[in-house]
Amino acid sequence: MTGTIHNGAAHESGIAGRELGLSGLAHVPRTDVPQKPKDFTTDQEVRWCPGCGDYVILATVRSMLPQLGLARENIVFVSGIGCSSRFPYYLDTYGVHSIHGRAPTLATGLAVTRPDLSVWVVTGDGDALSIGGNHLIHALRRNVNMRILLFNNRIYGLTKGQYSPTSEVGKVTKSTPMGSVDAPFNTMSLALGADASFVARALDSDREGLTEVLRAAAHHRGAAFVEILQDCPIFNDGSFDVLRKDGAGSRMIHVRHGEPIVFGTDDELCVVRKGFGLRVAQRTEVDPDEIVVHDAYTDDLEYAYALSRLSDQNLRYTVTGVVRAVHRPTYDDGARDQVAQAKSEAPADLQQLLDGPHTWTVT
Template identity: 85%
Template sequence: MTGLLGHDLGLRPHTDALDGVPRTDDPQKAKDFTSDQEVRWCPGCGDYVILATVRSLLPELGVRRENIVFVSGIGCSSRFPYYLDTYGVHSIHGRAPTLATGLAVTRPDLSVWVVTGDGDALSIGGNHLVHALRRNVNMRILLFNNRIYGLTKGQYSPTSEVGKVTKSSPGGSVDAPFNTLSLALGAEASFVARALDSDRAGLTEVLRAAAHHRGAAFVEILQDCPIFNDGSFDVLRKDEAPSHLIPLRHGEPIIFGVDDELCVVRKGFGLRVVQRSEVDAADIVVHDAHTDDPEYAYALSRLSDQDLRYVVTGIVRQVVRTTYDDAARAQVRSAQESGTADLQQLLRGDNTWTVP
């Protein structure tokens, strides 16, 4: 950890979130992480694909099931812990990051995951989300974004596009939606990524990286709600999808399109999409997810818009910095070693006063 605190505590940033988490030598399969609970989502819901992807990834990590915990808030996505044979907490609306923070600080032997939705995380839970990211708590936050309130039957959410007609906005929403990646980057998240529920390979790749990232790993998953917002991401799934999706791979030029006819170049302080035929190959931006330059990652996030003309996917940013939980535990150890860890001594110390 850089700065005075890191120097005083002797911290050295870890690079793998699974350091210190007990592993198993027993071979595991997806069915080992499947609980006995009946999965209850609407037919066609994107949550099914996400659940299957997570179940397939967990055996690959080689972590004991007893040392994995999923924490959720309230919403359709928040039923997730019931369907995994790991430890799980179905908590209260918007507060999943707070419970997960307590687990991450007190139990370094756990792999901590948060499952939330666009309403749960970005409305009532917005404050908790941004501070978990700012603190860089060692947890993975999976935000299922269907741009609607599904569980409460179809009200517009903090990510719904302007003009969205719903039960709570019959004249069309006048709210400007969050750019989720920009929000996470503005909160200093050390890992920011996005995936599409129907892109099983891309989703797996992002989740694998998030599982190993030590710090707050924010993953937005664009997910269809077939009942209240059906087809909201269809433009990203059809034949013309390559012209809208901007896949990011560290160390590779940002080129996309049906025939790779589009690319990303620098423009002033930001980035823009242009035809490859209009620029020299040397002008095409080579993606660097590990750069310390936060402005670059933010500029990438601004390529995405509410109209889905362009949508960035993959890992936008992945940097290493000391986590809140590592720092907190180191501070406790330092206090114990200095002999000031006596609670009664602290309570009965000289720093008191009397109010007549």
């Protein structure tokens, strides 16, 4: 399991990607005109329930986009169905409100045909992990150059409070009056299981942490998966309150590349190796050299997966920050290369292609 330290404060949002010439924004036109959050604000009335976590996520995204310095007409947000999927209406960029669970498929088409776009997908835990499960994992597996923001409130909000693929065991809802018997997804583990090249998590109310991972995702070349834990005050109020109240520091394991993984109210806790996995320990009980130094850029997928398993459905511990940010070939680059190669070769004989290499005469 890795513990490599890379040079400098590489967690500063996509530095490695820019140094390697592999930024997800490499082909996206930029603007020299200074931008402000209001430049990304439409005239549409924002309509979510009072107290919904979507409000603070929207505000954070509006504040982050000007930092990228991109031409607004070269940014597109694609959503599926759900409360989060209203997002494209509220951002003054291009947007597509698509169908249930299929946002990654539309985003794939855009990423392949328009390398000059910064493509974002906005989805929820029901939209992405239930009907859209296959579309999500294949977008991650293919490493399509898009950013996928999964808003996780552990409930179906738009359809009025049924349990979702991330609801905890025993969750009482309209569709599980005796309590859910389903084991929920660990979404970070799911993304890593699909070999996602970028995986991160943030809490909606943590503006600094959310901005940090959003910027890093924007600069990543490939499929960037960001899970955002957020509150649904109507149907699942307080679901993440233990991560906001006093003592939350002993639950939140925030990781940054090149830094030892320590946390707690007074940094009294740390992460150390345990066999092939990881565990939480008291710093006073371990040698400082035993504390794991986070390496987001390692190809050691097992390390990232072990880190994801520290999070559990009961929120005893929750890992946030950029867990993995590696570079591998993207699907859209490969597809465009094949098209270019085909165009550069001699024109094909259409009749020969239709006939194929073998013909038969039937008498």
